[in-house]
Amino acid sequence: MRKSIVKVEPVKKATNRRQFLKLGGMGVVGAGLLVACSNDDNGMGMMPDPNPNSDIFDLGQGDLGVLNYAYALEQLEADFYTKVVNSFYANISDEEMQVLTDLYYHEVNHRDFFKTAITAAVDGNTDLVLPTLEFDYGDLDFNNREQVLTTASVLEDTGVAAYNGAGRLISNPGYLLLAGKIVSVEARHASAIRTLLNPGSADFAGDDYVTTDTGLAAALDPSVVLSAVGDTGFIQTPFTANNLP
Amino acid sequence: MDIIKFLDGFTNESLLNEKPSRRDMFGTLGSLGKKAVLSAIPFGLATMPNKTFAQDSGSDPVSALQLALTLEYLEGEFYDLALQSGVLPSGRPETVYMQISKHEQAHVDFLIAGLEGAGVTPVEKPTFDFTAGGAFDPFNDNGVGQETAYAQLLALAQAFEDTGVRAYKGQAGNLLGSDFLTPALQIHAVEAMHASEVRRLRGLKGWITNNERGAGMPEATQAVYNGEENVTQGGVDVTTLGNGAAFSMEASTEAYDEALSGDDAVAIASLFIVSE
Numbered sequence: 161m162r163k164s165i166v167k168v169e170p171v172k173k174a175t176n177r178r179q180f181l182k183l184g185g186m187g188v189v190g191a192g193l194l195v196a197c198s199n200d201d202n203g204m205g206m207m208p209d210p211n212p213n214s215d216i217f218d219l220g221q222g223d224l225g226v227l228n229y230a231y232a233l234e235q236l237e238a239d240f241y242t243k244v245v246n247s248f249y250a251n252i253s254d255e256e257m258q259v260l261t262d263l264y265y266h267e268v269n270h271r272d273f274f275k276t277a278i279t280a281a282v283d284g285n286t287d288l289v290l291p292t293l294e295f296d297y298g299d300l301d302f303n304n305r306e307q308v309l310t311t312a313s314v315l316e317d318t319g320v321a322a323y324n325g326a327g328r329l330i331s332n333p334g335y336l337l338l339a340g341k342i343v344s345v346e347a348r349h350a351s352a353i354r355t356l357l358n359p360g361s362a363d364f365a366g367d368d369y370v371t372t373d374t375g376l377a378a379a380l381d382p383s384v385v386l387s388a389v390g391d392t393g394f395i396q397t398p399f400t401a402n403n404l405p
Numbered sequence: 406m407d408i409i410k411f412l413d414g415f416t417n418e419s420l421l422n423e424k425p426s427r428r429d430m431f432g433t434l435g436s437l438g439k440k441a442v443l444s445a446i447p448f449g450l451a452t453m454p455n456k457t458f459a460q461d462s463g464s465d466p467v468s469a470l471q472l473a474l475t476l477e478y479l480e481g482e483f484y485d486l487a488l489q490s491g492v493l494p495s496g497r498p499e500t501v502y503m504q505i506s507k508h509e510q511a512h513v514d515f516l517i518a519g520l521e522g523a524g525v526t527p528v529e530k531p532t533f534d535f536t537a538g539g540a541f542d543p544f545n546d547n548g549v550g551q552e553t554a555y556a557q558l559l560a561l562a563q564a565f566e567d568t569g570v571r572a573y574k575g576q577a578g579n580l581l582g583s584d585f586l587t588p589a590l591q592i593h594a595v596e597a598m599h600a601s602e603v604r605r606l607r608g609l610k611g612w613i614t615n616n617e618r619g620a621g622m623p624e625a626t627q628a629v630y631n632g633e634e635n636v637t638q639g640g641v642d643v644t645t646l647g648n649g650a651a652f653s654m655e656a657s658t659e660a661y662d663e664a665l666s667g668d669d670a671v672a673i674a675s676l677f678i679v680s681e
């Protein structure tokens with residue numbers, strides 16, 4: 161299906177996974193998210209319920225799988241920022257409050273958009289729409305500025321890498337455009353949080369995230385992203401991604 | 406130094422009053438056989454009539470990459486000259502410009518290698534005029550003064566980065582099914598990270614509210630922001646998805662960046678390209 165138009169130099173993988181895992185060092189206890197991925201990359205089009213006899217939701221394949229995948233990540237981000245804004249850490253600056261409040265608005269908007277868009281895409285068959293997930297942040301201290309901003313940074317960085325890696329799995333140009341509209345906003349977020357963590361530095365698009373030789377931001381497959389997300393233990397509701405690479 | 410106050414003084418009437426010189430932009434694209442007789446339109450006039458001015462800038466992967474390369478040439482040379490100009494204050498501004506400059510140069514090299522790898526001759530670097538015919542003096546070459554020059558350096562960087570984000574987004578569909586889609590998305594995200602930082606360096610939010618170009622941006626840059634007020638995503642008016650501030654016009658427009666067509670991106674870039 162994919163034609164090779166242009167040869168591309170190999171892209172260095174960025175260190176998102178390690179960054180995500182770093183949260184473990186902050187005392188976030190993993191809580192057993194059941195995420196499994198296959199390496200199948202041949203799924204196209206929408207299928208009926210991929211796991212009709214299972215209680216565990218599978219994201220699905222093709223465009224539906226990617227939309228449900230994005231919905232899962234947006235649910236996580238929206239839930240995280242909801243908790244952040246409902247109990248801001250002590251002595252938060254005006255700038256940080258504004259940034260985190262905006263991020264909360266944006267992610268809630270994205271989350272609810274995906275629910276509506278996916279429901280429409282499957283003609284209202286809610287068996288195919290990722291259910292509302294439950295979250296638990298373990299020992300994450302929402303009153304600790306560094307923990308909140310570091311977690312936000314990891315979520316935003318990971319979100320960008322996830323969208324970048326999922327673009328090629330989308331076949332509908334309309335969905336690709338929508339993903340593009342959202343990922344650049346996530347990248348704007350990632351940049352802002354990075355600067356809050358290290359003001360005046362080059363971290364806004366740091367060498368840990370953007371390759372220095374080719375200037376490319378991270379792009380990761382769903383299996384890598386979901387494995388890292390699973391390791392945080394934040395998502396309590398099990399689901400699988402057996403039909404995404 | 407109050408940058409915003411400064412920039413307010415520099416909203417550039419003379420730019421709008423300049424006779425819009427139509428420049429034939431991609432002479433180089435033309436040499437590739439693309440139908441690209443494209444005219445330059447001042448930023449502020451580009452909103453409505455450009456569809457009638459500019460012809461189709463192409464919808465195939467090669468055209469998309471050539472457009473990307475042209476924009477990267479523009480950004481690359483801009484930051485290079487900015488760093489050499491002595492206008493940038495040391496500290497955060499210089500650190501930020503150095504990091505961005507490194508990426509833009511890498512993008513130029515990457516796109517050239519990609520095009521050549523596909524057996525395509527990359528477009529040549531156009532001759533740029535970052536004064537836009539004398540309207541700006543971002544490198545203080547004409548003695549506008551350090552502070553005004555710096556304000557213009559920041560304003561132009563914001564316009565270029567926000568344009569870059571929109572332009573790459575607009576080309577994604579043309580790269581569907583191409584091995585260049587993923588790297589283009591990866592560059593797109595980097596441009597957005599740059600845009601966010603430059604905007605915040607100017608005292609703005611990192612994201613675009615409604616179609617606001619932001620305090621201190623010359624009116625001539627409005628074409629970069631027109632269309633960003635869209636709230637209909639995938640046929641859904643996202644302001645109707647719920648109640649509360651997350652679904653306000655402000656948040657709903659900030660949460661989604663809009664694409665720019667190739668023609669519109671070319672129209673903006675053309676202001677800074679000297680016709681052959």
